[in-house]
Amino acid sequence: MRLLHGRPRAALLLSAAVITTAFLTPATAAAAAPDYVALGDSYASGVGTRSYTSESGSCQRSLAAYPSLIKNRIAANLSFVACSGARVSDVTNNQLGALNSGIEFVTLQVGGNDAGFSSVITECAKPAWMSNCDSAINNAQNVINNTLPARLDGLYATVRSRASVAKVVIVGYPRLFNGTDCNAGTWFSSSEMTRLNQTADLLNSKLLSRANAAGFTFVNPTSAYIGHAVCGSPEWINGLSNPISESYHPNTTGQTAYANMVDDHLT
Numbered sequence: 001m002r003l004l005h006g007r008p009r010a011a012l013l014l015s016a017a018v019i020t021t022a023f024l025t026p027a028t029a030a031a032a033a034p035d036y037v038a039l040g041d042s043y044a045s046g047v048g049t050r051s052y053t054s055e056s057g058s059c060q061r062s063l064a065a066y067p068s069l070i071k072n073r074i075a076a077n078l079s080f081v082a083c084s085g086a087r088v089s090d091v092t093n094n095q096l097g098a099l100n101s102g103i104e105f106v107t108l109q110v111g112g113n114d115a116g117f118s119s120v121i122t123e124c125a126k127p128a129w130m131s132n133c134d135s136a137i138n139n140a141q142n143v144i145n146n147t148l149p150a151r152l153d154g155l156y157a158t159v160r161s162r163a164s165v166a167k168v169v170i171v172g173y174p175r176l177f178n179g180t181d182c183n184a185g186t187w188f189s190s191s192e193m194t195r196l197n198q199t200a201d202l203l204n205s206k207l208l209s210r211a212n213a214a215g216f217t218f219v220n221p222t223s224a225y226i227g228h229a230v231c232g233s234p235e236w237i238n239g240l241s242n243p244i245s246e247s248y249h250p251n252t253t254g255q256t257a258y259a260n261m262v263d264d265h266l267t
Helices: 002-030 054-059 066-074 088-094 117-124 133-146 148-162 190-214 252-266
Strands: 035-040 077-080 105-109 167-171 217-219
Touching: 035 066, 066 077, 066 105, 066 252, 088 148, 105 148, 105 252, 117 133, 117 190, 133 148, 133 190, 148 167, 148 190, 167 190, 167 252, 190 217, 217 252
Parallel strands: 035 077, 035 105, 105 167, 167 217
Antiparallel strands: none
8 A cells, every 4th residue: 555655645746846847947037137238329328318327437328328228127137338429440349348149139329420420510500600511411421321331331240240149229310300499509500400310311221221231120210209309399309408418419208218119129
């Protein structure tokens, strides 16, 4: 009788072990947070939100920036290395050390500084008799058309080689203007605002093209920002601000809008 009773007991113990393993394994897997790297320039670092982490120094990384918001939403391990002022070469030389074959998600937003957007905006904001806005825009468009694509191809290839299995999302730039300049101290004409918006569209078209060629996903914020650019209601992009470095960058609401767009493609 002991042998007969022993078999069911052993079977019960084995079943209990299997059930315990079945319950523990998914919990253990769920506890493994994804690894996420955020690369790019001031739009990615969060300039415009007016609050930056002390460790980031002049890179001005913000807890209100979309990479930080996404990190919290998807419970990720974030390597946040985006830096204000970064060009493609800066990302290549200074930010890619965060990548490796185990990274699951990468966001990358760069190209605006290569086109000299900051200096173009500064030039076009001056009164007409002081500025050469058309020339500045022409130069930016020339860089976007003829120089930037090859730079992006090189950067994207390096990102893929270092983060071989990552989902990579390339993030674009919004139009800055709704057609109205309501800021005291700037003198954007209607035609200048139109051309500046067209330049943002041109930049996005090149980012999309090179992202597609690399097999990456592109997020275009243009539609979401319509009605919410400088002087919009509500305004998601700062107009002329103090300090001036906050100008023409997404505010906290604008960064939340970016997070809403980007995290859909990560999750």
